[in-house]
Structures are given as C-alpha cells and as structure tokens.
Amino acid sequence: MPESRLRVASAVLLALTVLNVPAAHAAGEPPVEVTVDTRAALAAVPETGIGANHAIWDANLGTDETADLLKEAGVRLLRYPGGSYSDIYHWADHTAPGGYVAPGTGFDTFMRAARRTGARVMVTANYGTGTAEEAAAWVRHANITKGYGVKYWEIGNEIYGNGHYGAAWEADDHPDKSPAEYARHVVAYADAMKAVDPTIKIGAVLTTPAGWPDGLVGEGDDGTWNEVVLSNAGSKIDFVILHWYPGAFDRAGQIPDMIHLVRQQIAAHVGPGSERIEIAMTEFNTGTSSNGATTQPGALAAADAYATLLAHGVFTVDWWNVHNGIGAVSEVAGHIDYGDFGLLSSATCTSDGSVCEPPLNTPFAPYYALQMMSRFARPGDQFIRATTDHAEVAAHAVRRPGGDLAVLLINSSDAPRSVAIRYSGFEPASGAPAVLSHVNGATGITASREGSATDRTLPPLSLTTLILRPASAESGLPGAPGQPAASKVTDTTATISWPAASAGARPIVKYEVHRQTGTGTEQLGETAGTSLKVGNLRPGTRYTVNVVARDSGGGVSWASPPLTFTTGTPASSSCTVRLSNESDWGSGYVGAIEITNDGEPIDGWTLTFDWPRTWQSLSSGWNAVWTQDGSRVRVVNESHNGSLPTGASTTIGFVGEYSGPNVLPAVFTLNGTVCTTR
Structure with missing residues (x-):
C-alpha cells in the first residue's frame, strides 16, 4: 500500500441507545421487500473470512489488549508485516530500510499476539528488496523451527505500483519491473519456499478489475499484468491477491462482476486445474480520508462488502488497518470522523494538536461491522441469496448447519426503513427472533429478542441481524447434492450434472435445478437422475444454478454449491x-x-x-x-x-x-x- 495511503481515516463513537422503532412505514413509503431464498445457495463461510492487517510501524501490534479486542471482533486472519512495508522488510534482523519499525513488532511477537487472538496468519514475503532464499528461510523459521504452521504466503505487496505503469510507490530493486519478471520470481519463490514446507500456499499479486492499472498493457508486455502473471506463474500458485479501496459506500454491487472476471482470467490463462486457485482480498477499506471511512457509513459499507465478497467465494477479506493514525478530521453522520483507516484508535493528534483521537484502542465504527459479520456468518454456515427492492437497504443471509437462519439487514438511509421479509424454502418459528443491532454512534452491539421475523423497521444507519429458528426441526432430510458442472453449453441450452446426494430417512425421488434470479429462484427442471438438459436459456447470459434433492415424503435437502456458467451465441448465423x-x-x-x-x-x-x-x-x-x-x-x-x-x-x-x-x-x-x- 502506498505510504501516502497509510495515514488516513477513523472515528469517535458516542453512545446511543438502540432505537425501538415500531414496525411502521417510513414517511408513508411502502415497506422494502426483502426476499430470502434457501434454494439460492452461495459460498460457504470460510474459517479465515474476517481478517485485518497489522503493520510493523504500529507499536501496539503485539499487545494483549489489541489481541483481545481483535478476538472479540471475530478476526480470524491477520496479515503481516504491513502493506508496502512488506517490500522493504527483512524479517531476520527486523529492519525496513527507509521506513520506521516500532519496538515490539517482530515476527515472533506478532505470532504470539495472533495466537492469542485465535487468528490464522498471512505473511507477505519481501519481493521488492528481498530474495527467494530470504523468503524460504522465513518459512523454515516459522514452520520448521518454531512450528507455527503458517499456511498463507504472499509474494510481494502491490508490485504493479513499481513504476512499470508510471506511478511508483512500491519498492522494487529489480531492473526489470515487468509482470513477466515478477512471474519469473514468483516461480522461484514458490519452488524455494515449498522445498522447505510443501504444505504452504503461495499467493501472487493481481490487479483488481476496474482498479488501476487493470487493463493496461505496459511497454514490451505480452498482455495486461494479470494475463502475464497468470500465464507464467499460474501453475505454481495456490491463490491470487486483490486489493480494493472503492472510495465510496455504494460499490458492493460491483463485487459479483469483479470476482467473476478474476475467475475468468484465472481459467483462461492458467488452464486445466485452475479451479484450485482461490481468491484473497488482503487489503480492503471502504472510504477515503474525508468521507467517513470509520464512522457509521463506513461501517455499513464494510459489512455489505465483507458479506458480498465472502458470499462469492473470497476466502479472506482483510481490513486496512488495525491501527493507522489521524487524518483529515470532519463530521460525518452527526459524529466526528478522524480520517483514520484503523479499526482501533491510535490516540494520535493533528499536527497542530487541535484535535486528538479518543483513548488508545477505542473501537471505531468498522470494528463493530466486523464484529457483526462474525456473529452473523460463522465458519461452516452457507450464504444464501437475499435481495431487496430498495437501493438504501441491503440484505444478506446464511443457513446454519442446525437449520437456523441468520439475516443481516443494512439500512444506509438516514431515515427509518420498514421491511417486509419473505422466506422461500424456510418457515421461521413463531415468536420473537433473536436480534443483534448496531446503530449510528453506538459503542457496542446490542442483543435482544423482540419483534417479528417478517415485518420490522430498521433504525437509520443501522446493522440488524435476525437469528431465526425453523418452525419444525429438520431431521432425516437428504444431504445436499455435490458441486454441479455444466457441459454442452450452447446459446439456449446446457446440460447440468452433479454428484448424487445421500439419502436421509426416506429415499430420494428427484432432483430439482433452480436458477438464481434478482428476486430469488425459479425452477428450470427436475429429474430422477443426476443430469438434466435445461433449455429456453438466453444467449450470452450468465446463469447461477443450484440443485436440491427431494425425498418421497416431500423433504428437501440443502441446496448444492452454486454453479455459474455463461451461454454462448448461435453456433451458426447469417x-x-x-x-x-x-x-x-x-x-x-x-x-x-x-x-x-x-x-x-x-x-x-x-x-x-x-x-x-x-x-x-x-x-x-x-x-x-x-x-x-x-x-x-x-x-x-x-x-x-x-x-x-x-x-x-x-x-x-x-x-x-x-x-x-x-x-x-x-x-x-x-x-x-x-x-x-x-
């Protein structure tokens, strides 16, 4: 990350009581229609989903207080040693020539704190001023000598920012700064590091669709950064690395296309077996230093983006940063925003001393967004599609292994919003659901059991999670069908196949194929077998489908993992x-x-x-x-x-x-x- 972006954004949080707003239409408007469809399954919630970045210039990186606060937020992955510092940091002597290294931030100290948090670790090996041998020695120290079992290793930070495309913020001592040279070294790093520990996973840096310098072709290159890196190093890597600073609070709707395009690039340029390559978002922040990145609007956007990224298969989303420092001070949504991109206050002041942040480690609003996410979507849950008909209300949902449902509702409006929630494939139990809520300015998440599972009013600028029990216990149902695959895809037809589901208390009599729509699902067909040709598809259209099994008593399984495919155009035309x-x-x-x-x-x-x-x-x-x-x-x-x-x-x-x-x-x-x- 560029140093100019390291010292940018946070917020003071003033305590407010949770608003007990009756379920009435806001300003006479009809209720927002929310649809939750259990047949529209998305990705499973990963163990490492909720992540954050640590930096070696943060003297509080290794403290027990910081570690415990991150644990309370549900952080499950911590990245080290911190953005662009990764490409000047030498782990063995704990130095970063040209940068500041705070005392008490060495790798072993970081690992002790990460273990106290209960988080897995992402280490960024020094590409810019380091060597493959240095990285391999780090793997040996971490996993052989110390037995830390560090699984995820990135090769460099934002290496495309090395001047090859004009802008230069990332250290890179290689005379050749092209993507081909980076890919060549990724191969060398992967070989050297996996020779020490073959179980580790290696990640390579990609550009993010629609983010600079994505799409650019540098002088002398055979393609874009992503095309060259994937073509030359794809066989050696296990995951790819994206960074995203959208600079606005309404960009979550772009995530499905962002991830789809990256998967297309991986498939096109790596070839057979490319499905093994995962996607990590190792730096993410919602705003800029002046638009409330750490007051409530930033928290709402953070929850929306985290949920959308994880639902589309990203295995970790890592907030920049745990501590950062004061930036441009402003007022956002009625509260002071300190222009600090951290989750926790650094207790720093403006250069003239006129404004200071709250006491050290005071949580900022996005901290509570991550905490809400960790309580809403737990590892092992499965995201299912939830949609709304209003731009200022977002919805996400997960299905839990025991049959419960959790629904996250985000009201980004500065007015209350009434919502009417419709469930497909799930009937909530009668009585009040469990409710988790965070409102503008609050210094914590409140828990209660009140209201209805189907009709509610959301407070302004709020996060609300409903945890719902099913009306009847789920037992004896079929297991979910396995991962579907598409073949013989034409402009109007496709054949969908899937591994058979395991029978429950009764035999399976048929499978149903459902396609996801903007408001739920529609059934494309059914069969007693494990393959179905679907028709009446539209040319050049992206489809996401799931398969469910139905038994002789009408019992329905959980939905299969999602399959996304795109129809073509006519094989022959005029x-x-x-x-x-x-x-x-x-x-x-x-x-x-x-x-x-x-x-x-x-x-x-x-x-x-x-x-x-x-x-x-x-x-x-x-x-x-x-x-x-x-x-x-x-x-x-x-x-x-x-x-x-x-x-x-x-x-x-x-x-x-x-x-x-x-x-x-x-x-x-x-x-x-x-x-x-x-």
Missing part, C-alpha cells in the same frame, strides 16, 4: 461479430467491432447491443452512426459501408467508458438477427 478491446486505460477503452455477413447480400444494416452494466456507456464511435438509449446501443451504417455482399466484412470502432468491472457486451443483432460472436 452474421458474425468479433469484438476486440484494442487499448484500455482503466476507465475506458477503444473497441473494434468486425461485422461479417454470412447470409444473403445486405444493402443497409443496423447493429444493436446492450451494455451489460449501468456503469458502462458510449463515449464516441466512428465508421457508423452511433446512438445510445438507456443501455441499448444502436449502430447504423454509413453510406460507404452499407452494402455487405455474402462473405464481406466491415469494421467499426468506438470508445466505451466504465466505472466498474468492465463486462464486455456479448450479444449483437444485425438487422434483427442474433449474430455468432467470436
């Missing part, structure tokens, strides 16, 4: 379209569309396509007349290229803009006919 991303600068790109007429001669044509996401738009176009209406782009020929004999082609170009993960258009129609996309 037209073919090839879209190329000619050059990219991280917020826009030059696109080229080659249109080929494979049918009867054409005299005049209109090409249409839709932007897949709301954050994409047309900036300009050439060799045709380009217009955009909503998400639909309409392209009409010019006089010089309107005639296309059979087999003839024409190429048109455009500039596209984006402010989120850039999912390229996949479906094009020419004069009303869906083309084959190459």
Whole structure:
C-alpha cells in the first residue's frame, strides 16, 4: 500500500441507545421487500473470512489488549508485516530500510499476539528488496523451527505500483519491473519456499478489475499484468491477491462482476486445474480520508462488502488497518470522523494538536461491522441469496448447519426503513427472533429478542441481524447434492450434472435445478437422475444454478454449491461479430467491432447491443452512426459501408467508458438477427 495511503481515516463513537422503532412505514413509503431464498445457495463461510492487517510501524501490534479486542471482533486472519512495508522488510534482523519499525513488532511477537487472538496468519514475503532464499528461510523459521504452521504466503505487496505503469510507490530493486519478471520470481519463490514446507500456499499479486492499472498493457508486455502473471506463474500458485479501496459506500454491487472476471482470467490463462486457485482480498477499506471511512457509513459499507465478497467465494477479506493514525478530521453522520483507516484508535493528534483521537484502542465504527459479520456468518454456515427492492437497504443471509437462519439487514438511509421479509424454502418459528443491532454512534452491539421475523423497521444507519429458528426441526432430510458442472453449453441450452446426494430417512425421488434470479429462484427442471438438459436459456447470459434433492415424503435437502456458467451465441448465423478491446486505460477503452455477413447480400444494416452494466456507456464511435438509449446501443451504417455482399466484412470502432468491472457486451443483432460472436 502506498505510504501516502497509510495515514488516513477513523472515528469517535458516542453512545446511543438502540432505537425501538415500531414496525411502521417510513414517511408513508411502502415497506422494502426483502426476499430470502434457501434454494439460492452461495459460498460457504470460510474459517479465515474476517481478517485485518497489522503493520510493523504500529507499536501496539503485539499487545494483549489489541489481541483481545481483535478476538472479540471475530478476526480470524491477520496479515503481516504491513502493506508496502512488506517490500522493504527483512524479517531476520527486523529492519525496513527507509521506513520506521516500532519496538515490539517482530515476527515472533506478532505470532504470539495472533495466537492469542485465535487468528490464522498471512505473511507477505519481501519481493521488492528481498530474495527467494530470504523468503524460504522465513518459512523454515516459522514452520520448521518454531512450528507455527503458517499456511498463507504472499509474494510481494502491490508490485504493479513499481513504476512499470508510471506511478511508483512500491519498492522494487529489480531492473526489470515487468509482470513477466515478477512471474519469473514468483516461480522461484514458490519452488524455494515449498522445498522447505510443501504444505504452504503461495499467493501472487493481481490487479483488481476496474482498479488501476487493470487493463493496461505496459511497454514490451505480452498482455495486461494479470494475463502475464497468470500465464507464467499460474501453475505454481495456490491463490491470487486483490486489493480494493472503492472510495465510496455504494460499490458492493460491483463485487459479483469483479470476482467473476478474476475467475475468468484465472481459467483462461492458467488452464486445466485452475479451479484450485482461490481468491484473497488482503487489503480492503471502504472510504477515503474525508468521507467517513470509520464512522457509521463506513461501517455499513464494510459489512455489505465483507458479506458480498465472502458470499462469492473470497476466502479472506482483510481490513486496512488495525491501527493507522489521524487524518483529515470532519463530521460525518452527526459524529466526528478522524480520517483514520484503523479499526482501533491510535490516540494520535493533528499536527497542530487541535484535535486528538479518543483513548488508545477505542473501537471505531468498522470494528463493530466486523464484529457483526462474525456473529452473523460463522465458519461452516452457507450464504444464501437475499435481495431487496430498495437501493438504501441491503440484505444478506446464511443457513446454519442446525437449520437456523441468520439475516443481516443494512439500512444506509438516514431515515427509518420498514421491511417486509419473505422466506422461500424456510418457515421461521413463531415468536420473537433473536436480534443483534448496531446503530449510528453506538459503542457496542446490542442483543435482544423482540419483534417479528417478517415485518420490522430498521433504525437509520443501522446493522440488524435476525437469528431465526425453523418452525419444525429438520431431521432425516437428504444431504445436499455435490458441486454441479455444466457441459454442452450452447446459446439456449446446457446440460447440468452433479454428484448424487445421500439419502436421509426416506429415499430420494428427484432432483430439482433452480436458477438464481434478482428476486430469488425459479425452477428450470427436475429429474430422477443426476443430469438434466435445461433449455429456453438466453444467449450470452450468465446463469447461477443450484440443485436440491427431494425425498418421497416431500423433504428437501440443502441446496448444492452454486454453479455459474455463461451461454454462448448461435453456433451458426447469417452474421458474425468479433469484438476486440484494442487499448484500455482503466476507465475506458477503444473497441473494434468486425461485422461479417454470412447470409444473403445486405444493402443497409443496423447493429444493436446492450451494455451489460449501468456503469458502462458510449463515449464516441466512428465508421457508423452511433446512438445510445438507456443501455441499448444502436449502430447504423454509413453510406460507404452499407452494402455487405455474402462473405464481406466491415469494421467499426468506438470508445466505451466504465466505472466498474468492465463486462464486455456479448450479444449483437444485425438487422434483427442474433449474430455468432467470436
């Protein structure tokens, strides 16, 4: 992490009592509709999901008080030695030339504190000024000499920030700063480190979709950073590393595409067996030094992002940072924000001494977001889809092994919001549910048992978790089907197969395939076997499906793990379209569309396509007349290229803009006919 970003954001928390707001519509508005569907399963909650960063310049890194506070927050993974310091830190003599190393922050001290917290460890080996031999010696000290059993080892921090793309904040002494050189060293580090301990997992640094310098191709490179690193080092790594500082509180909706694009890149550039490679978000923070990163809005965004990332299979999300230091002071949501990116106060003051943070280790609002997350989603739970129809209310849900359900509701509005919750595949027990709540300015999470499982009013700027018992005990049900797979995927059909479920008290009579929608699920079909061909699919569309087993008494299993696949376009058509991303600068790109007429001669044509996401738009176009209406782009020929004999082609170009993960258009129609996309 750049040093300029190390000293940035926090908040003073003033005690408020939890608002006991009656279940009434806010300002006369209809209730927000929340849907929780147990058939729409997402990822399982990992052991290492809730994480945070420690830094060797923090003198409180190893204290019992800090360790105990992190344990109370439910932190299950701690990263060391801290952002960009990782690439100047030499573990053996505990030095970081050019940086400050606080006393009492050595590796063994860190490990003692991590064990007191009950957290696993992520170590970042020094790539910038270190060597593979130095990293291997660290593995030997940690796992052979000391028996710490450190499993996760990153190779470098934000190495793409070494000047190769212009900006330079990350130390890198290698004369060649290209992604190919980094990949070559990742292979050397992995070989040396795994020779010491073959059980460790090695992580390589990637760029985050829509985050600089993602999409850029450096001079002399064969592709983007991610393409080159994955192609050259993919066979040696076990996970990839993302960092995300969205700088705003409304970006969680971009996460599914972000993770999907990374998985696409891994599959495309690593090849067979790439599914073994996991994704870690080893640095994350929601805001900037002036928009309330550590007051309540930042806490709400933190909970939303943590839940969304974990639900989509990221195995750890690590908050930057445990302690950080005062930054730009402002007032946010009625409370002082100290511009500190830490979870806990560092008790520092502004340079003129006019404003000081609260006492050391006072928790800031995001601390309570992590604590709420750890109580809402426990290791072994399974995320299930929860949706709302209001932008200011987010919902997440997990199903627990004993049959209970937990629902996290996030109200980012400064007004109360009434919600009506509908459950599919689950009937809550009668009576008041257990409720966990954190409201604006509160210095803790309150626990109560009150209200309804289906109709509630959420306090302003609040986190609310409902813990629900099922109306009837779940016993004797079938086990969940295994991980589904897709084959024979066309533009309108796919064959879904899955490992059989284990029978419960009664025999299994059929399996049902459900696809996830924006408001729950819909059934695509059912079969007595373990394979089903589904039809009536839309070309160029991403589908996420689950399989459930039903027994002879009507009992339904838990949903299988999710399967995501994308349909293609027609194998043959009267037209073919090839879209190329000619050059990219991280917020826009030059696109080229080659249109080929494979049918009867054409005299005049209109090409249409839709932007897949709301954050994409047309900036300009050439060799045709380009217009955009909503998400639909309409392209009409010019006089010089309107005639296309059979087999003839024409190429048109455009500039596209984006402010989120850039999912390229996949479906094009020419004069009303869906083309084959190459």
